[in-house]
Structures are given as C-alpha cells and as structure tokens.
Amino acid sequence: xxxxxxxxxxxxRQKAMQSQRLTAASDALQPGLLIAHYGTTLIIENxxxxxxxxxxxxxxxxxxxxxxxxxxxxxxxTGVVVACQPRRSVIIRPDRHQTKPMVxxxxxxxxxxxxxxxxxxxxxxxxxVLAETLGLTPIILMNKCDLAAADPLPLEYYQTLGxxxxxxxxxxxxxxxxxxxxxxxxxxxxxxxxxxxxxxxxQRLIPDAQVQIQAIAKQRSGRQTTSSTRLYHLxxxxxxxxxxxxxxxxxxxxxxxTIAMGFREFQPFLNQCxxxxxxxVNELGCALLAAVNAGKIAPSRxxxxxxxxxxxx
Numbered sequence: 225x226x227x228x229x230x231x232x233x234x235x236x237r238q239k240a241m242q243s244q245r246l247t248a249a250s251d252a253l254q255p256g257l258l259i260a261h262y263g264t265t266l267i268i269e270n271x272x273x274x275x276x277x278x279x280x281x282x283x284x285x286x287x288x289x290x291x292x293x294x295x296x297x298x299x300x301x302t303g304v305v306v307a308c309q310p311r312r313s314v315i316i317r318p319d320r321h322q323t324k325p326m327v328x329x330x331x332x333x334x335x336x337x338x339x340x341x342x343x344x345x346x347x348x349x350x351x352x353v354l355a356e357t358l359g360l361t362p363i364i365l366m367n368k369c370d371l372a373a374a375d376p377l378p379l380e381y382y383q384t385l386g387x388x389x390x391x392x393x394x395x396x397x398x399x400x401x402x403x404x405x406x407x408x409x410x411x412x413x414x415x416x417x418x419x420x421x422x423x424x425x426x427q428r429l430i431p432d433a434q435v436q437i438q439a440i441a442k443q444r445s446g447r448q449t450t451s452s453t454r455l456y457h458l459x460x461x462x463x464x465x466x467x468x469x470x471x472x473x474x475x476x477x478x479x480x481x482t483i484a485m486g487f488r489e490f491q492p493f494l495n496q497c498x499x500x501x502x503x504x505v506n507e508l509g510c511a512l513l514a515a516v517n518a519g520k521i522a523p524s525r526x527x528x529x530x531x532x533x534x535x536x537x
Contacts, residue, residue: 230285238283253306258291259455266305268295280305288314289453289465290328290411313358315413315467318476327413327453327465332361334407334464336416336425338368343377344417349528350473351415352387353486357478363406364389367421370396381522385488394424404429404460411455411463415470426466430456474535483533489521490529505530 230238259275260267266278266287278295279302280287287293287308294307311328318324333355337343348364355362364382366375370393379389390406392399407429416422426433433456453467475483484490490512498509504526507513515521 238285252296253294254297255309256293256295256305257455258287258289258293258305261287261289261453268293268303268305270297276303277301278303278305281307284308286325288325288328289455289467290330290463292329313360315354315358315470316477317470317473323477326470327467329411330358330360330413330465331410332363332407332412334363334365334412334414336365336367336414336420336422337377338366338416338420339371339376340368341417341419343420345377345524346528346531347417348377349487349525350475350532353475353478353483353532354473356486356488357482362387365403365416366391367394367425369393369398378522378524392425394421394428397428400428404458407458407462407464408460409462411465413465413467413470415467415473422466426456426464429464430458432459475532476535476537478536480533480536484529487525487529489515489525493521 254270256268256270256276258266259269264279266280268276268278270276276295276297281304284305284307287305291311292309293305294309295303295305297303313330314325314328315330316323316325333351335348335351335355337348352362354360364377364379364387366377366379366389369391383389388406390399390403392403394400414422414426453465455463455465458464478486481494484494493511493515496511497504497507499507502510502512504510504512512521512526516523516526
C-alpha cells in the first residue's frame with residue numbers, strides 16, 4: 225500500500241519547519257538545484273555547477289527534479305538538504321491512492337508528436353489540459369516533418385485556439401534553431417509518447433547530454449544511474465527536463481469541471497447549460513453541444529473530453 229496522504233495539520237507543520245530552517249540560514253547553508261533523483265539520493269548542483277550526493281532532512285515532503293533547495297555541504301562529495309524553497313509550479317500524477325509530484329518550477333511544456341507513430345489527439349489534449357491547469361506555456365512540436373505525409377493532427381485548429389505549433393526534423397535539423405530560441409532562458413519539460421524521437425531531439429539540443437549523464441555516473445561511483453527524471457542545461461541558457469513518467473499520463477486526480485476548463489474554447493460556454501448536472505452528451509439545452517453545432521468547438525475536442533473524463537474514478 226502507498227503512504228497515507230498528509231493531513232492538513234501535518235502539511236502546515238511541514239511548511240512551518242521549512243520556514244524556520246530558511247530563516248535560520250547561516251553561512252554553512254547555500255542554495256542549490258535538484259537535477260536528478262535516485263531513490264533516497266538527491267543529486268544537487270551548487271552555484272558553481274558542482275554535483276553532490278545529498279540526503280534530506282525529515283518532514284521535507286517529496287522533493288523532485290527542478291526543486292530549488294537549501295542545503296549544507298558535509299564533505300567534498302556529499303551534503304544534506306535542509307529546506308525546499310517555494311515552487312512556482314509542480315506537475316503531479318496519480319500514484320495508487322494518492323498523488324505524486326514529478327517535476328517542479330517548469331515554465332513550458334514541450335509536447336512532442338510525430339508523423340510516425342500516428343499521434344493521438346486524445347493524448348495531445350491530456351497534455352494541453354495539464355498545461356492549462358498549471359499555467360504552463362504549451363508548445364506542440366511536430367517532429368519527423370521530413371517524412372512526406374500530411375499533418376496527422378489538425379494543427380491549424382489548435383493554432384486558432386492560440387497554441388504555438390512548430391515543426392522540426394531531428395534528421396535534417398529543420399526548425400531546431402527556432403526551437404532553441406523558444407527554450408532559451410526558461411525551464412521546459414519534454415513530454416510525448418514513445419517513438420516520437422524525444423531522445424534524439426534531446427541529443428540534438430544538448431550535444432553534451434551524455435557528458436552530463438557521465439558526470440553524474442562518476443559522482444555515483446559506478447552505481448545505478450538510470451533516472452526517471454533528469455534536468456539538463458541548455459547551451460543557450462535555461463534547462464530542459466526529460467521525465468519518462470509524464471510520457472504516459474492520465475488526469476484521474478482532476479475533476480470533470482477542471483478538465484473542461486482545460487479546454488480553452490469550452491470556457492465561454494461552461495455553466496451555460498440548461499441543466500446544472502449536464503453531461504454534455506445528448507441533453508437538451510447543452511451549451512457545449514450547441515457550440516459544436518455552431519462550429520465554435522471542434523467535434524473531436526468534445527469527444528476527447530468524454531474520453532479523458534471516462535478515466536475518472
């Protein structure tokens with residue numbers, strides 16, 4: 225069984241203890257960035273770019289890649305995290321009977337799709353709902369555009385909704401310079417289904433990605449270095465987080481109303497239905513169905529909403 229979720233009182237106490245540690249900061253304490261997480265070991269990077277294997281104090285809660293922390297160095301290779309600074313954003317996912325944080329302090333979500341494998345609109349809309357809910361800037365990135373085929377997704381429709389859509393080819397390097405400028409000086413998370421070329425894209429954007437991995441491996445003294453989530457530094461400035469745990473993602477921890485609000489074009493019509501408990505399936509007086517019939521909402525988007533909400537418990 226998973227751990228029981230913290231009570232409101234425990235969360236309040238946890239925050240109070242972290243606040244006390246931050247207030248009591250001395251010369252021995254310093255800021256750091258959590259760049260990878262291996263079991264109970266945190267890989268912390270100091271302001272000089274050096275890596276340290278760290279443990280953490282009790283009652284800090286779950287720490288994740290991207291967290292800005294306060295830590296204390298113990299020796300030339302190790303340290304202890306004493307506090308986590310407030311997060312500006314955090315992506316969480318359902319984990320059995322509770323939710324689990326995955327990455328923190330992200331600004332942009334790069335949703336990688338491709339001509340092959342055939343992309344799913346439902347998968348894309350899940351990511352967009354997540355980005356909308358967290359206030360992240362989503363960018364729909366169509367990879368493998370060198371393949372001679374028509375766009376398998378209605379990108380023009382998504383663009384009319386205000387979403388930024390870009391095309392790239394890792395094979396020919398088409399569009400990569402524009403993407404680099406898009407990612408510059410921000411923290412972005414890379415998401416997408418298997419086979420769309422995320423690893424190849426990462427290698428193109430960050431030529432020394434393997435060097436960064438090896439640096440951590442050396443710090444780990446040959447121990448297992450496979451991580452579900454890792455933060456990389458972009459040559460142009462900024463960070464890119466690759467998190468395989470977000471590649472297969474559901475929204476079971478959301479409510480139907482939250483999911484509906486995540487569809488941008490739904491928002492003007494929500495709470496306008498004749499019946500308060502409208503399911504937006506076939507009810508008379510449904511504002512969303514009327515908007516679909518009027519061409520203001522794409523039928524596929526309403527269909528995807530129903531598919532996504534069907535996952536809810």
